[in-house]
Amino acid sequence: xxxxxxxxxxxxxxxxxxxxxxxxxxxxxxxxxxxxxxxxxxxxxxxxxxxxxxxxxxxxxxxxxxxxxxxxxxxxxxxxxxxxxxxxxxxxxxxxxxxxxxxxxxxxxxxxxxxxxxxxxxxxxxxxxxxxxxxxxxxxxxxxxxxxxxxxxxxxxxxxxxxxxxxxxxxxxxxxxxxxxxxxxxxxxxxxxxxxxxxxxxxxxxxxxxxxxxxxxxxxxxxxxxxxxxxxxxxxxxxxxxxxxxxxxx
Ligand code: 6PG
Numbered sequence: 335x336x337x338x339x340x341x342x343x344x345x346x347x348x349x350x351x352x353x354x355x356x357x358x359x360x361x362x363x364x365x366x367x368x369x370x371x372x373x374x375x376x377x378x379x380x381x382x383x384x385x386x387x388x389x390x391x392x393x394x395x396x397x398x399x400x401x402x403x404x405x406x407x408x409x410x411x412x413x414x415x416x417x418x419x420x421x422x423x424x425x426x427x428x429x430x431x432x433x434x435x436x437x438x439x440x441x442x443x444x445x446x447x448x449x450x451x452x453x454x455x456x457x458x459x460x461x462x463x464x465x466x467x468x469x470x471x472x473x474x475x476x477x478x479x480x481x482x483x484x485x486x487x488x489x490x491x492x493x494x495x496x497x498x499x500x501x502x503x504x505x506x507x508x509x510x511x512x513x514x515x516x517x518x519x520x521x522x523x524x525x526x527x528x529x530x531x532x533x534x535x536x537x538x539x540x541x542x543x544x545x546x547x548x549x550x551x552x553x554x555x556x557x558x559x560x561x562x563x564x565x566x567x568x569x570x571x572x573x574x575x576x577x578x579x580x581x582x583x584x
Contacts, residue, residue: 337565340545340582342575346533349571350383353531356567357388357474358395360527364473365400371473374404374517374525376486377419378478380533385427398432402461406475406522407486408441409511410450410504417511418443441515447504451515455502458521469501469524477522479532480509483540483554487516494518495552519558528559528566535573542577 343349357373364371375381388396405419413420420440428438439457442450462470477485488494489507494516497503501521506512522528532541544556545568551557559566575583 336561338568339565340568340570340575342570342572342583344572346383346571346573349531349533349569350387353381353384353476353529353569354387354392356529356569357384357476358392360474361396361401364526365397369400371396371401372404372470373401374406374472374475375419375423376406376476376478376531377408377422378480379422380478380531381476382422382426384531385423389427389430393431399434399437401433402437402439403428403433404439404458404472405441406477407514407516408443408450410443410447410513410515411511412444413440415443441502443515447513447515451500451502451504454515455500458501467499469521472525473527475517475522475525475528477528477530477556477559479530479537479540479544479556481536481540483544483556485556485559486522487514488519488555488558490553490555492555495555495558522559523561523564525561526564528561528564530556530559530566530568530570532568532574533571535576537574538577541568541570541574545582546579 343352361371408419409417411417441454458470482490487505494503497518500518503518505514507514544554
């Protein structure tokens with residue numbers, strides 16, 4: 335089991351500030367170590383405040399020319415669509431930072447899903463100079479958590495839960511924006527660091543199931559996250575942590 339840290343913050347605001355601080359901290363380490371920071375963003379609504387804080391309060395704390403942005407998943411919609419994960423990150427953060435287009439590796443949600451997934455896999459191979467079965471190693475992957483314990487677009491019962499070879503795949507899910515593109519478990523678990531950002535009472539049962547429930551990644555996909563040579567950090571607000579037993583909730 336990889337090293338796991340659980341940090342509980344008072345509320346969603348404090349959670350967003352802590353998440354932004356962690357991202358800035360890891361960016362400094364990565365740029366110091368290898369002159370580059372590869373950050374894989376999450377979709378959903380929860381990270382919006384964190385992204386805004388980075389662009390407004392922490393923007394002077396990161397050497398932006400050394401940062402490369404990627405996504406863990408995308409909904410198959412155009413980039414300016416309200417439901418686009420790229421669109422959310424662009425509106426709240428990327429459009430406000432001194433970045434060149436080459437630093438933004440978005441999943442092309444507007445293209446046919448299979449073609450978009452294949453193109454993203456090629457982009458990862460090119461950027462990380464991968465050959466054979468090698469996997470990308472992101473410095474930091476951000477993940478949200480669905481109320482059904484899904485992560486990225488890896489939903490309960492998804493065939494991708496057992497994916498061993500592909501890094502990126504198209505998938506159909508039982509949720510709005512059915513057609514998605516997502517990183518697979520092997521690509522997620524090759525990261526140096528994975529950080530969950532989870533807020534709200536609506537997520538409390540999912541958090542409990544994943545952290546204290548029976549080991550069953552097909553029912554609780556977030557249990558898949560176990561980077562062999564990496565660490566996992568759970569940032570939770572009190573509401574999301576409200577069902578955890580004392581041993582975990584400290
Ligand atoms: C997506 C996400 C997904 C998200 C969870 C939580 O594209 O929907 O990547 O995995 O993180 O659904 O979403 P909220 O933050 O909106 O609750």
